Amino acid sequence: MxxxxxxxxxxxxxxxxxxxxxxxxxxxxxxxxxxxxxxxxxxxxxxxxxxxxxxxxxxxxxxxxxxxxxxxxxxxxxxxxxxxxxxxxxxxxxxxxxxxxxxxxxxxxxxxxxxxxxxxxxxxxxxxGIEVEAHEDDEGTLVCSCFGISENRIRRVVIENNLTTAEEVTNYVKAGGGCGTCLTNIEDIIEAVQAEREAMPAKLAAEITTVQEQPNRPLTTVQKIELIQRVLTEEVRPVLLADGGDVELYDVDGDRVLVTLTGACGSCPSSTATLKGAIESRLKERVLPSLFVEAVN
Amino acid sequence: MQNSIRRDQPVIYLDNNATTKVDLAVVEAMLPFLSDYYGNPSSMHSFGGQVGKAVKEARDHVAALFGAEASEIVFTSCGTEGNNTAIRAALAAQPDRRHIITTQVEHPCVLNVCKQLEKQGYTVTYLSVDHQGMIDLMELEAAITGNTALVTTMYANNETGVIFPIEEIGGIVKEYGATFHVDAVQVAGKLPLNMKTSTVDLMTISGHKLHAPKGVGALYVRKGFRFRPFMIGGHQERGRRAGTENVPGIIGLGKAAEIANFELNYLGREARLRDRLEQGLLNSIPDCQVNGHPTKRLPNTTNIGFKYIEGEAILLSLNQYGICASSGSACTSGSLDPSHVLQAMGLPYTILHGSIRFSLSRFSNETEVDRVLEVMPGIVERLRAMSPFNSDEADWLQGRQEAILSHH
CATH class of the missing domain: 3.90.1010.10 (Sufe protein. Chain: A)
Known part of the structure; x- marks a missing residue:
């Protein structure tokens, strides 16, 4: 009982x-x-x-x-x-x-x-008015075919609840609870999430050191683009992907950072605004305070 | 145990296919063997010898329940041990044969053994059942060959109570020279057995399903069968099951068998009570149905599917009234799949998740049945009022089912 x-x-x-x-x-x-x-x-x-x-x-x-x-x-x-x-x-x-x-x-x-x-x-x-189906993260690769659970959804529940075993994932979203053939795939996803999580502090530290070492030196355009790209890839995208969305660097023009937002976030005007703001403040903090973000379609 | 059961309210136990109340006469018979008569039946002194005599008497009673000879009875620890032993023994008896036939609705202690044997190179055929839970003998005939070492089926299903045509199956099995094992755990004490005129080679029973305690069972082994033991050790049970005898358990099983043999004459009463419950529920609650064959069924079991609601919620609601039943719903099992038995019957999800099994015993009475009939309509109504599914909104139901199926 x-x-x-x-x-x-x-x-x-x-x-x-x-x-x-x-x-x-x-x-x-x-x-x-x-x-x-x-x-x-x-x-x-x-x-x-x-x-x-x-x-x-x-x-x-x-x-x-x-x-x-x-x-x-x-x-x-x-x-x-x-x-x-x-x-x-x-x-x-x-x-x-x-x-x-x-x-x-x-x-x-x-x-x-x-x-x-x-x-x-x-x-x-x-x-x-956000298309729920698009957000359902079911766009991603289907991992558990018994219960129709995608990789994105598993990633999300693993990240949000700090899950460490496939059994826990089954308890939370049922994935793996049917035929059980996807349990190894779930373990791989958990491992990947953990690896990302462990890698994050080291990367951030390295970046901070880089910035601290060269306080007054202005970034070259290539360095700037490289750094923006890195922040987007390492800090912004994992969060968005977990939510079924994605961001891509479209162009950098002086301090203007042009990005395309896709997936769940792309179709909703209000969340686009919030998101744009969030990406902007992250880039200001990590790369250059003068940057501003614009979303393009 | 949860404190949601009020202590002042009597327990209404209608889950006898899960386990049964130990008969007080059984307890009394056992008690001296837990205190005064603790001797080892294998000992040479008369202190142990008197215990051996009691074990022999118990064996006689169990043999009588089977309609078999005492030498054909091997005491075990439970139904699972009996089934494991029987399957291994059958395969060892004809090692050249590498095929096993069973059914999709067996107990896990047969299904999972078969699955493991598949990994060890055996081929296993899992016979299907129809929507009434009945197997098709044509399918058996099509599957069986000279390479078939063993056909193992249950006598009656634990979830639905559906009774398989054992002797007809046995007739086919014998034509091909295979061993026939029957899991009769749910049947002992509920249907008369007569091994003398049977085609069955090996048959498993379990004590706690017939008012004996847990931890004891018996395996019938037909005289002349080339039996190889599962438990290896001393010479107990004529070398067919090593290990010091569970004397109190065996004495209990003997007493329970003796009583069950007598009670077999009064099964009509249990069946009438079951029918009263079943008919009462069907008459007072819309959108529910009996799962399983209407007549080829154990006299004590009814499995009813209540549409649009979930079984665990029904059980917890019954629990409030001290009523004990069980469900084949996914949420009850802890695995995420609903009952493999009801699934094999091809029942729709609306029925699968809302299935409740009531299983009676000779201790069940009319007052208890009427109490269930009194509270059940309200329970179902309350949960249906909460459910987003009902006949009016079949659209969503349909839509959601398709959404799920398209994932597969």
Missing amino acids: WDYTEKVLDLFYNPKNQGALPDNNEAGVAVVYGEVGSIACGDALRLHLKIEVESDRILDSSFQTFGCTSAIASSSALTELVKGLSLDEALKISNQDIAEYLGGLPEAKMHCSVMGQEALEAAIFKYR
């Missing part, structure tokens, strides 16, 4: 915010829902959000869940967590937050919390 916390059992026996949210066509209020899972997988969640358009805030939330005890409890917990948050704040909710709210979940049930986080994202992206 699963070792559920009292909180999980309480939210299963007495779920909060269960059912669909009616759309009364109130002015300035939008009602949307996001879906993940399927009856084939054994769990599915439809998360409803009522959003105040003006403030970009979640006024209310409810769930409809097909699934086990912890899937229902995770869904209910999520609806409690997101109420009152702005959409940007809500997007920061991770599956860990959901699990923590529940006082923890059995390892083999962590995928229930991941499902909650994904449904939330799906609902918000739907509201913002």
